[in-house]
Every structure is written in C-alpha cells, then in structure tokens.
Amino acid sequence: MKKIALSIITSLVIILGMPLIAQASPLVFPAERLSGLDRVETALKISQKGWDSAQTVILCENSDYPDAIASTPFAVSLNAPILLSKGNSIDPRVVNELKRLKPQKIILLGGTACLQPSIEKELDNLALQWERIGGADRFETSILLAKHLSSDTLILANGDDFPDALSAATFAGIKQIPIVLTSTTLPKSVIQYYQATGPKHLIVIGGEVVIPSADLSKNNLTVETRLAGLDRYETNAKVTAYMKDAYESDDLFLASGITFPDAVAGTVLASKFKAPLLLTEKEDIPPSVYTLMREHMKIEPPPKSTNEGTTPQKGIVTASSGLNLRDTPSSTGIALVTIPKDTTIELNEQQGQWYKTTYQSKTGWISANYITKSTTKIIKEPEKGTITALGSLNLRETPSPTGNVLTAIPQGTMVELIQKQAQWYKTTYQSKTGWISADYVSPATTYNVNSTTSIDLSVNGTVYILGGTAIISSNSQNIIEGKTSSKYKDNLRTFPPLPSEIKKPDPPSNGNDVITPPADPTPVATTYDPSQEVLVNPFQGIPTNALSGKTILIDPGHGGPDSGAIGPNSTYEKNNSLAIALTLNDILTQAGAKTILTRDKDISPAVNYSETEDLQARVNIANQTKPDLFISIHNNASSSNLEAQGTETYYSEDNPKKLESVHLANSIQSAAIETLKTTNRGLKESRLYVLRNTTMPAILLEIAFISNSYEEARLQNPTFRKNVATAIFHGIYNYYKNPLPKD
Incomplete structure (x- = not known):
C-alpha cells in the first residue's frame, strides 16, 4: 500500500544482530532538493515531481501567500498543483507547464488586484477555461475556499503572517479541513462564517499574541484545541506531533520558516504524499524541529565508513597571548600549561567546543574558539560524488573561484573525490585533474556497522527540501544527511538509541481456520511480454448460478477528478x-449474483467532490443498499521504490464483520496469486475509511503496482484485467464454499 505511519511502529520486531550506536545522535535522511532559479521555477519543479497531468491547476500571484496557503485543502480535493506567476502576465515557463499538464480548468486565486484581468485574457488566448476565487481580502478569500469543503472541523490561523497557517496546511489538506484566516481581532466575515457553519471542532494555530482568547470568547467561538509554541518552529513541531496520525508517509518535507513562496506549492505535494511539512532556518535545523525529525527516524545511523586518513587532524593556536591547556573541557578546568600562539598541535578528540590534545607531555583540553583547523584531507580510497550544479560545474586549476577553468563537468556526472581542501574537492575528469566547488557536489555516503555490513537507511524516508541553497543552505542539508553537526547544543545531546535494523512483523493471526499466505519473494520482472498472458475461464469447475441469492458491491477506486496513482507512462489507476x-x-451477474457499483463511469460518486465526500459517498451506498460483501479495487504505487511489485489485500480491525473480512481477504488474495502469478505481499490490516465504516465484510485489493513499468503494462492488458476479475470471482466463490466454522 502507499501508506506507512509517521511515528515509529511499536509492533516492529527489532533485530539486534547489529550493535546499537553509542555516539551522539545525528540525523541521517536521504535528501532531495526541489528548487529552481526562482520561486516560480521551484513551484514548477514541485508540480513536475507530483503530477504527470492535472484536470485542474490553481494559479497564484507569486507574492500572495495568504490566499495560496489557505487554498491547500481545496487544491488537494481537486488533486490540483499550485503554480505561481507574476500578477500582470503569465510567466512563459508556467505556460509550458500548463501545456504539459493539459488541465481542463485554471482557478485564479485572489482578486484582480493580485492576478490582473490581463491574466484572464492570456488564458482565453490559450483556450483554457478559468474560474476566479477571490474575496475582498485574504480573510474573505479563505472563507470562499472553505465553503468548497465539507467538514465538522475548522482550523483558524493568523493571516497576517504565514508560518502558523503553513504548519497546519498539509494536515488540513490530508483531512480536508478548511483553514480560515483571521487577525488579532476577528474579522466580521470570520465571525459570520463560524456562526453560519457551527463547526463541532475548532483548532487554533498560534498563541495568544496572534489570536487572543478574549476575542474568541467575546464572539462565542469555542476552542477545542490550541497549538502554540514559543516561536514558529516550536509551533510547527507541536502541530506536526499533534496531527501525526494523519501522516502515513515515511517522507518529510522541509520549507523555510523565514520566506514562504517555495513552501506554498509544496504543501499540496506534501498532502499528496501524506507527509508532514516542517519549517527550518536557513543555516541550521531548530531544536524543536530537529527533535521531531530525530524521533521520526527508525534506524540509528551506524558510524560512517570513512575513507579519510587516520592521522589526527591538526590545528593552529590563534590566541594572541597563548592558549591554556586545561584538565577538563571547561573554562573552570585547571590550567596545565599555556600553548604559545601559532603552535601546531594534534586535535585528538572533540567534545562540544573543546579539543583534546597533548603538549609537552601533558594531555588536556583547549578551547576550539582559538584554534584554526587544518583544512586539507587526503582520502585514502577515493569517494564518489555527483555534480548537482545546474547545467555544469567548472573544473578549475586551483581550489579557488578565480582558478583557470580546465573544463566543465555536466550536472549528474559522478566523479571521484581524491582530496578535499576547505570547500573544494580534487578530481579528474576527461584526463584533466583539478578542483571543483564542494557546494555543488553531493558525496555518496555509505554507513556501515563494520567493514562488511551495509545498512539501508531509506527506511527513515526522504526529506524533500523546498527551495534552493539561498533559502535552505547546503549546511542544513548536510545536517539532515548526517554529513555535519548542528551548532545547537540541544541538537547535540544523545537521543534514545535506535536499532540498526528493523523488520515488519508477520501478518496478524486470523484464527486457526484462516491462513494468511506468506509474502512470496518472486523475482522482479522487468520486461513485459503480452503474449504470456493467458485468458482464464472464470467458470471452469464452478457450477451455474454459484452466487445465486448473493449481493456484491463493487467499488472501483478513485474516478472523476481523482485519477488515483499515475504510472510512468501516464496511465491512470481510476481507469484500470x-x-x-x-x-x-x-x-458476477453470470454467476447469479446481484451487483451494485459505486460508479460505472469516470465520475466520483460524491455530488460535490472532495476526498472526504468521495469516500463517504461510497460508504453511504454500501450501508444503504446492504450488500453481502464490499469489494474495493485499486492499484498500488510507490514513489520511493519503482521496483516494488505484487498483490496485497486489506481488511480493517474496526469493521464490525472483522473475522469475515479477514476470511474474504484471505480467499481473494490466494485466488489472485494463483491466477495472476504476481508477487504475494500478503494480507494487511489498515483503518482505511471504506473498510472501517462499512457494516458488511469488506476488503480492498491492491492488484499490482502501477508505479512499476512492468506491472503498469500488465494492468493495461485486457487479458490481465479479465483475469483479475476472474481471480476476485474465484475468491468470492471460495469464501462461500469454505465458510468460517460456527462457534
């Protein structure tokens, strides 16, 4: 399935075959930067990361953060990316992106003061339909957006600045909760909206300074929850921790807490990934956010396998009157001897802002504030690094930006890093040896417990950094990737240790009479041959009218504005x-069953589409028609592992017919593996909305991974599709043929 809980799953079985790490606790995440030359291009990169096509696109003025942030839940309900442009004309790069996405409608967010009428004319010239949503001010615009959603919960955030609303945006997007903007004094429009809608739950983001309780009470707004910290970063961490149950991804999104534009488009992508969006400073990770990221990790990073020489690093004393060597790493430690200025010494160990060294046969500690470290590192076995500079990176004769350019190394090229001097790497490319700037090189980092055992840290998830290094620096990225340390003392403390490896537990026991098929390590197929698909006769060995008297509800996942997952060749889950x-x-009709479809064409069963309304409509159809079984059909997808493949079937512990649901899931999973010969990923328990809110036995079948090009091709084959239907039919037949024993 596409979902993994944000918090560490306590039921995971810990394998202690590798040692725990006793050193200080760094962050170690794979990081991917989504950035362009400016905020407009960054939004395009985000769009290209998350959407191959889109039926709707939301266009915002590139300096208008309130309208854009309040639009996140609305945009998510339409599966619509947010693009940015100037207010008086559409950026040509945005025009090209619109041509790529092929939307049916453009929504202009904000009034004509933000996006001028000239924008409308340009869209008309491009033969694109458009609609404008904009109020008299940011508060009214947020209310207009809120009216497109249906929820008994309301999030209230201050619209005079962006961080608080931004912190809640992805949660609001996932849960389809409207965000209404306010000020230190409640606008009349906000009061009227609250009175008209009467939400059961009111969540306030931010402290008393930004949204005073006195003003809320005076206007009869009842606050259920207030989430606030000492600063925007602590508020962000508290919001994320409070709302963690909504996040189902291993991944994290990181945006600047100082400037908003790059984060705006990222909120919709983060919601699409069902991942939290965290805020950071430019040069370092604030302690409250660092702590949350550390707690999100599932594996402790083992010590780095370093290729650097083992000779102790050297430093030069810079204190004008000499530097005291003390017996403890503290300014109150006893001075053992004074080391003269310009003395070169070995730095054997570091503890906080102190180095351990030996001078004149005395070993002690010196203040790092008065030491200049040697910056040249000889690498015994060359590391490798990838060029990240946009276009190419100059190879220079000397480690200096003024060095003669020998050649240019294209972006994405992997090179050997022979030596490092300050912020420069020595390397060889096309028989030319020179220096490249370390700011535009991503070293390949391997973490080992020992020389033979490599650890896969991808289980910790990927951190998607929104914006370039001018917004979130390379140093912050290095901290995230475990390549350097934070300067905050709180971040250098030792966190509770994590295991070196984890594995998921076996599927839950379903009783003596129901056996869950184990996961089958079938080799990953890569080349698809359609001729290998052989049509299976659904009625071979099955009597006529085998399901007579049974009513089966069939729920084709997604539909209408919701495409579901999209394959690498732009195929849609909803169509499959x-x-x-x-x-x-x-x-099923031929087998004598009565059938009910939640949809029989490319539509949503909801009258007014939103993700919540769509799911509720499916549940309503089921509970009102009271079928014997509920069968939901989906395709799986993985954004982090494009090789993932196979079939899995879901049930819910919260379904009132849990045992029957498990039995049905087991029957259909077994029939699918036997018929389709896909990788057996077993049964999975999940609190999926349509499974836990229906009153009859209910399962959700993830047939195959549309994100895997091989399985995407199978899903397009009419023979495979017919065989999938046959497998489900056989599973239903076996469910009734082999009922659970009566108590």
Whole structure:
C-alpha cells in the first residue's frame, strides 16, 4: 500500500544482530532538493515531481501567500498543483507547464488586484477555461475556499503572517479541513462564517499574541484545541506531533520558516504524499524541529565508513597571548600549561567546543574558539560524488573561484573525490585533474556497522527540501544527511538509541481456520511480454448460478477528478480499476449474483467532490443498499521504490464483520496469486475509511503496482484485467464454499 505511519511502529520486531550506536545522535535522511532559479521555477519543479497531468491547476500571484496557503485543502480535493506567476502576465515557463499538464480548468486565486484581468485574457488566448476565487481580502478569500469543503472541523490561523497557517496546511489538506484566516481581532466575515457553519471542532494555530482568547470568547467561538509554541518552529513541531496520525508517509518535507513562496506549492505535494511539512532556518535545523525529525527516524545511523586518513587532524593556536591547556573541557578546568600562539598541535578528540590534545607531555583540553583547523584531507580510497550544479560545474586549476577553468563537468556526472581542501574537492575528469566547488557536489555516503555490513537507511524516508541553497543552505542539508553537526547544543545531546535494523512483523493471526499466505519473494520482472498472458475461464469447475441469492458491491477506486496513482507512462489507476470492475460485474451477474457499483463511469460518486465526500459517498451506498460483501479495487504505487511489485489485500480491525473480512481477504488474495502469478505481499490490516465504516465484510485489493513499468503494462492488458476479475470471482466463490466454522 502507499501508506506507512509517521511515528515509529511499536509492533516492529527489532533485530539486534547489529550493535546499537553509542555516539551522539545525528540525523541521517536521504535528501532531495526541489528548487529552481526562482520561486516560480521551484513551484514548477514541485508540480513536475507530483503530477504527470492535472484536470485542474490553481494559479497564484507569486507574492500572495495568504490566499495560496489557505487554498491547500481545496487544491488537494481537486488533486490540483499550485503554480505561481507574476500578477500582470503569465510567466512563459508556467505556460509550458500548463501545456504539459493539459488541465481542463485554471482557478485564479485572489482578486484582480493580485492576478490582473490581463491574466484572464492570456488564458482565453490559450483556450483554457478559468474560474476566479477571490474575496475582498485574504480573510474573505479563505472563507470562499472553505465553503468548497465539507467538514465538522475548522482550523483558524493568523493571516497576517504565514508560518502558523503553513504548519497546519498539509494536515488540513490530508483531512480536508478548511483553514480560515483571521487577525488579532476577528474579522466580521470570520465571525459570520463560524456562526453560519457551527463547526463541532475548532483548532487554533498560534498563541495568544496572534489570536487572543478574549476575542474568541467575546464572539462565542469555542476552542477545542490550541497549538502554540514559543516561536514558529516550536509551533510547527507541536502541530506536526499533534496531527501525526494523519501522516502515513515515511517522507518529510522541509520549507523555510523565514520566506514562504517555495513552501506554498509544496504543501499540496506534501498532502499528496501524506507527509508532514516542517519549517527550518536557513543555516541550521531548530531544536524543536530537529527533535521531531530525530524521533521520526527508525534506524540509528551506524558510524560512517570513512575513507579519510587516520592521522589526527591538526590545528593552529590563534590566541594572541597563548592558549591554556586545561584538565577538563571547561573554562573552570585547571590550567596545565599555556600553548604559545601559532603552535601546531594534534586535535585528538572533540567534545562540544573543546579539543583534546597533548603538549609537552601533558594531555588536556583547549578551547576550539582559538584554534584554526587544518583544512586539507587526503582520502585514502577515493569517494564518489555527483555534480548537482545546474547545467555544469567548472573544473578549475586551483581550489579557488578565480582558478583557470580546465573544463566543465555536466550536472549528474559522478566523479571521484581524491582530496578535499576547505570547500573544494580534487578530481579528474576527461584526463584533466583539478578542483571543483564542494557546494555543488553531493558525496555518496555509505554507513556501515563494520567493514562488511551495509545498512539501508531509506527506511527513515526522504526529506524533500523546498527551495534552493539561498533559502535552505547546503549546511542544513548536510545536517539532515548526517554529513555535519548542528551548532545547537540541544541538537547535540544523545537521543534514545535506535536499532540498526528493523523488520515488519508477520501478518496478524486470523484464527486457526484462516491462513494468511506468506509474502512470496518472486523475482522482479522487468520486461513485459503480452503474449504470456493467458485468458482464464472464470467458470471452469464452478457450477451455474454459484452466487445465486448473493449481493456484491463493487467499488472501483478513485474516478472523476481523482485519477488515483499515475504510472510512468501516464496511465491512470481510476481507469484500470473501472475496467476491472465492469468485467467483474459481468462475471458476477453470470454467476447469479446481484451487483451494485459505486460508479460505472469516470465520475466520483460524491455530488460535490472532495476526498472526504468521495469516500463517504461510497460508504453511504454500501450501508444503504446492504450488500453481502464490499469489494474495493485499486492499484498500488510507490514513489520511493519503482521496483516494488505484487498483490496485497486489506481488511480493517474496526469493521464490525472483522473475522469475515479477514476470511474474504484471505480467499481473494490466494485466488489472485494463483491466477495472476504476481508477487504475494500478503494480507494487511489498515483503518482505511471504506473498510472501517462499512457494516458488511469488506476488503480492498491492491492488484499490482502501477508505479512499476512492468506491472503498469500488465494492468493495461485486457487479458490481465479479465483475469483479475476472474481471480476476485474465484475468491468470492471460495469464501462461500469454505465458510468460517460456527462457534
């Protein structure tokens, strides 16, 4: 499935075959930077990361943060990326992106003071339909956006600045909760909206300074929860921790807490990933956010396998009157001897802002504030690094920006890093040896417990950094990747240790009479041969009218504005699930069953689409028609592992017919593996909305990974689709043929 809980899953089984790490506790995440030359291009990069196409696109003026941030839940409900542009004309790069996305509608966010009428004319010239959503001010615009959503919860955030609303945006997007903006004094429009809608739950983001309780009480707004910290970063961490159950991804998104534009478009992508968005400073990770990121990690990073020479690093004393060597790493330690200025010494160990060294046979500690370290490192075995500079990176004759350019190394090239001097690496490219700036090189980092055992740290998830190094510096990225240390003392403390490896537990026990098939390590296929698909006769060995008297509800996942997952060749999950559902409908009808479809065309069953309304509509159809079984059909997807493949079936512990649901899931999973010969990923328990809120036995089948090009091709094959429908039919038949024993 596409979902993994944010918090460390306590039921994971810890394998202690590798030692725990006793050193200080760094962050170690893979990091990917989504950035362009400016805020407009960064929004385009975010769009390209998350969308191959989009039926709707939201266009915002590139300096208008309130409208954009309040729009996140609305944008998520439409699966619409947010693009930025100047207010008087559409940036040509945005025009190209619109051509790539092929939207049916553009929503202009804000009034004509933000996006001028000239924008409308440009869209008309591009033959693009458009609609404008904009109020008299930011508060009214947020209310207009809120009216497009249906929720019994309301989030209230100050609209005079961006951080608080930004902290809540991804949660609001995932849960489809409107964000209404306010000020230190409640605007009349906000009071009227609250009175008209009467939300059951009111969540206030920010402290008394930004949204005073007295003003809320005076206007009869009842606050259920207030989330606030001492600063924007602590507020962000508290919001994320409070709302952690909404986040289902291993990944994290990181945005600047100082400037807003790069974060705006990222909130929708983070919501799409079901991942939290954290705020940071430019040069370092604030302690409250660092702590949350550390707690998000699942594996303790083992010590780095370093290729650097083992000779102790040297330093030069810079204190004008000499530097005291003390018996403890403290300014109150006893002075053992004074080391003269300009003396070169070995730095054997560091503890905080103190180095351990030996001078005149005395070993002690010296203040790091008066030491200049040697900056040249000889690398015994060359490391490798990837060029990240946009376009190319100059190879220079000397380690200096004024050095003669020998050649240019293209972006994405992997080179050997022979030596490091300050912020320069020595390397060889096309028989030319010279120096490249370390600011535009991403070293390949390997973490080992010992010389033979490598640890895969991808389980910690990827941190997507929104914006370039002028917004969130390379130093901050290095801290995230575990390549350097934070300067905050709180971040240098020792956190509770983590295991070196984890594995998921076996599927839950379903009783003596229900056996969950184990995961099958089938080799990953890469080349698809359609001729290998052999059509299976659904009624071979099955009597006529085998399901007579049964009513089966078929739920093709997604539909209408919700495309579901999109494959690498731009195929849509919604189309695959519908095609299989229609075939299954025909087979079940032939078998004598009565069938109900939540949709029989490319639409959402909800009258007014939002993700919440769509799911609720499916549940309503099921609970009102009271079928015997609920079968939901989906495709799986993985953004982090494009090789992932196989079939898995979900049930919910919260379904009132839990045992029957497990039995049904087991029957369909077994039939699918036998018929389709896919990798067996087993049964999974999940609190999926349509499974826990329906009153009959209910399962959700993830047939195959549309994100895997091989399985995407299978899903497009009509023979495979028919065989999927046959497998589901066989699973249903076996469910009734082999019922659970009666108590």
